[in-house]
Amino acid sequence: MTNPAIAAHGLRKSYGDRTVLDGIDLTVPEGTVFSLLGPNGAGKTTAVKILSTLIAPDADSGQVRVGGHDLATDAQAARAVIGVTGQFSAVDGLITGEENMLLMADLHHLSRSEGRKAAAGLLERFDLTEAAKKPASTYSGGMKRRLDIAMTLVGDPRIIFLDEPTTGLDPRSRHNMWQIIRELVSDGVTVLLTTQYLEEADELADRIAVLHGGKIVAEGTAEELKQLVPGGHVRLRFTDPAAYQHAAGALDETTRDDEALTLQLPSDGSQRALRSLLDRLDTAGIEADELTVHTPDLDDVFFALTSTGSVPAQSKETVR
Template identity: 55%
Template sequence: MSDPMIDVRGLTRSYGDHAVLRGVDLSVRRGEIFALLGPNGAGKTTAVNVLTTLVRPDAGTVTIAGHDVVRQAARVREVIALTGQYASVDEFQTGEENLAMMATLAHLPRSTVKARTAALLDRFDLTDAARRRVETYSGGMRRRVDLAISLVANPQVLILDEPTTGLDPQSRSELWDVVRELAADGITVLLTTQYLEEADRLADTIAVLDGGRVVARGTASELKALVPGQHVRVDVEDSHALASVQKIGLEISGIDEKDLAATIPTTEPLRTVRDVLARADEQGIPVTGVSVVKPSLDDVFLALTGSRTARTAGPRRSTPTTPSAPTQPAASPATTKAGLR
């Protein structure tokens, strides 16, 4: 097995008496998309600052492409690129000028600057807008220019710090496609995000950071398997029916007054569905739909950290019931240090 592209062992960092990172361990493979999830104050930004050599760790070791971030900081900076939360581009220059300027600053041979700029403009679908000032670009186009700039020097590792902040859903989806293509080309991507759907749909591996510690890691499916049970969602016709559902004799874990739906926790989804339909029929409650809702990353995050993230990029997915009983999730190989609270 090849050495990890990013290897973090026992990373500790404090500011005064406040411990921000407390023994963080991470391992990211070449060509992997690795998401670091966590609430505000969990230590994500400090971790990124250490990885990019902007902050020195108090203890532990961090290597990127085999280079130590403290003893070989210059070599680390040669193989990484960082894109922050907001596009860092010169709005008064054109997209083409931004890329050419960064190519020059990266000391690319003058003979290659024009070709490299043209190739990146084409890759990010910016050729038609290449000679327009960036100030005329949409938010999604600015973000693509910013990402293109990060790739000017052909980095081995791309660190994206909440890259889709402020983007509309379409621009966010387009950026996800670009990130997948970069990983397919062998670039290692470390992504910090508060968008749960982003981590779910994009990342090969997810680590949850809370209180400066990695409390769980694994694939999205593995993490979801840490949360026991499922839920049955009951959609009704009106607010009167919603009030009646709360009195049918089953435990209700949530009420959505806007969408006229109630949620019932269960370990036996099929049996619960049958009970709901039978009791609703007996009491004349107009039910418009019943579905089984599997644990989401939002549920995982709540279980691990005691709070939900500030941002969820999309609604929870539900699985319509079928005549056959849904299967329970298999035991998960996901690792967790703190366990579920």
């Protein structure tokens, strides 16, 4: 990873005696989705504001580079390659969707013809052409969010910060937004996404960092993070009561469900653990009718990592 889109080391931010970010490290490869996950007040929005040059980090912070540019010495160059969609819509409801787009084109110093071309193309891309001449105040929540991101794309940014972009959207609008994000990444755009929706991070992110108390308490892929918390197991289901009783007697550390004829064995779901279990089943002559692997979901990870005193013993280095 020679040229990450975002690289921050020892990022710090305090307000008086309150430390919001306590020396976090972030490395985001180009053309990926990196998600910051955490409860309210964890510091997600503060991190986005610093990385997008909206506020400055503390003087004792380490180096922060965005798009290859050092924010301490060349913030203006970084601004030229980024786009930001905040928690709250930047759409002006008093003017039309098209006028919002043209306003952004003016702010990016596009010529009149270039601005109209960019606006028309993005309005079509985000399925807003029919509504383009209507006041943005008449748009639904999903339409306003699509317009918000379309406005962000007027400057053709290669790095986009999306701060809780689907908050308040209905499930259909949220899924539409996910598709838009996937399309952006397929075009080579890098996305740093903050969210409180665990399903969203699981669905979109190539890597996830869990932020809690101003620190990153874990980082990895969704699957790697799920292995940090206990609760994974393999479930064996039988249709023959005799086969079920034989398996129950031959296997240790099982949880039985005599009514459903199922056995539950603790497992982290790894290939090594499954191979070991299959070898044990073969040796004991056990043939289950169904074998399913159950691993903790991101809900389990989130609650374990952000509950006081409940951070798993594994450190973030174990999943890098």
